[in-house]
Amino acid sequence: MTLLPQAEDQARRKSSTQGVGRFIRSLTAIIWKDLAAELRSRELLSAMLVFALLVILIFNFAMELDARARSTVTAGVLWVTFAFAGTIGLNRSMAMEKDRGCLDGLLLAPVDRSAIYFAKAIGNLIFMLIVEAIILPTYSVLYSVNLFKPGLLLVILLGSIGYVAVGTLLSSMAVQTRTRDILLPILLFPLIIPVMIAAVKASTGYLQGVDFIDIRPWLNLLAVYDVIFIAVAFMVFDYVVEE
Amino acid sequence: MINVRKLVKRFGLKTVLRGMDFSVEPGEFVALLGPNGAGKTTFLRILASLSRPSLGQVTIAGYSLPSQAAAVRRRLGVVSHLPLLYGDLTAEENLRFYARMYDVPQAHKRIPEVLEMVGLANRRHDLVRTFSRGMQQRLAIGRAVLHDPEVMLFDEPHTGLDQDACQMLDTVLREVAARGRTVVMTSHDLARVADLASRFDVLSRGVIVASVERTQMEPDNLLAFYRQALAQG
Secondary structure (H helix, E strand, O other), X not given: OOHHHHXXXXXXXXXXXXXXXXXXXXXXHHHHHHHHHHHHXXXXXXXXXXXXXXXXXXXXXXXXXXXXXXXHHHHHHHHHHHHHHHHHHHHHHHHHHHXXXXXXXXHHOOOXXXXXXXXXXXXXXXXXXXXXXXXXXXXXXXXXXXXXXXXXXXXXXXXXXXXXXXXXXXXXXXXXXXXXXHHHHHHHHHHOXXXXXXXXXXXXXXHOOOXXXXXXXXXXXXXXHHHHHHHHHHHHHXXXXXX | OEEEEEEEEEEXXXXXXXXXXXXXXXXXXXXXXXXXXXXXXXXXXXXXXXXXXXXXXEEEOOEEEOXXXXXXXXXXXXXXXXXXXXXXXEHHHHHHHHHHHOXXXXXXXXXXXXXXXXXXXXXXXOEHHHOOHHHHHHHHHHHHHOOOOOEEEEEXXXXXXXXXXXXXXXXXXXXXXXXXXXXXXXXXXXXXXXXXXXXXXXXXXXXEEEEEEHHHOOOOOHHHHHHHHHHHO
């Protein structure tokens, strides 16, 4: 009689472990597929990179900056560049799924649909971080600013996670419409205002050598925003993609 | 195998399916016929768990939708007029990706078998975007049968194919059905489905208006049956 609850418990644990295993397998499969397809076509990364490089070049020619002015506008220029380049990436990443009905192919798989969201978000984050890794040294050379500070890199990581968490969810909504290219920025930019403000303030703080205690509220805001929007996306993704 | 009762699907104010009843026995091959806008694709998308019913009951292989959608999806293979394949991956990479998504056991043995079945074994390392429409559709069938589903749903699979590609697709479809799978296929091409299906249902204005077994019908009489069904519906 006492064995029965134990057996049930074991079965439940086994099923839960299998569920987690399946979730991770499908997650890695989608990330692998996105990276393999991008390695072949290089459509997404090249578009993001060319756009981002053009933006910082235009800023370089448009603004004659002295050393003091540079430390105040650098964060703004960087985050404007990341946000616009990121939008191109988000649009392209979901358009690739829609092109040959592949999004339906993903949704037909017997996996937890949040695995699809997380995999697409991680893929988008990887592409965004690659672009940022190329933009940062280029910006450093053009503007003679040292951007390789651990605190600033942490802000860029947290800001990118928040941006991608919301962006992936909204791009999966926008991709269902005919005006997806226009709709995504219209939906996305108002929602990422808190991320942009916090990221710009925290980045400026690190660039100007402000005390950590003054930067911490912005870092907290970024972290809380990331957690909230990842949780929201986890809960609503299934409803967003289903008709 | 498939049971649908009083199914209603609304998009805003527009009602596409109006209390539809439908059932399919295991191993049956049902051709769902009907004019454009009758609700065929909407109905198949509900069966595939890509769309939620507004009202009514849908059960497939004993599992109800949408509450047990994951269990239903595990038993379904779906082919539409879009291939659901990635152009920048090879045929083999596409199947490997879907094998991981469906947790296919012994995928390294199953993938060559499926490529052989759809006649693409010698093109397995080629990118899908270099394939003709017919080849993509055959690979799409390979993708759909990879996990050996009990139920197959085909949504106008012949769309955009030339005569040779259609014939080749029919051969693959017959092979899929011959393995005892339950098949539901929507089509406009009556001549083509006449040879494939074991039962013909006509969907018009969101309900099934007529149904006939192939054995109960004179050969070459499908067009007359279809016209009569639409006229009465």
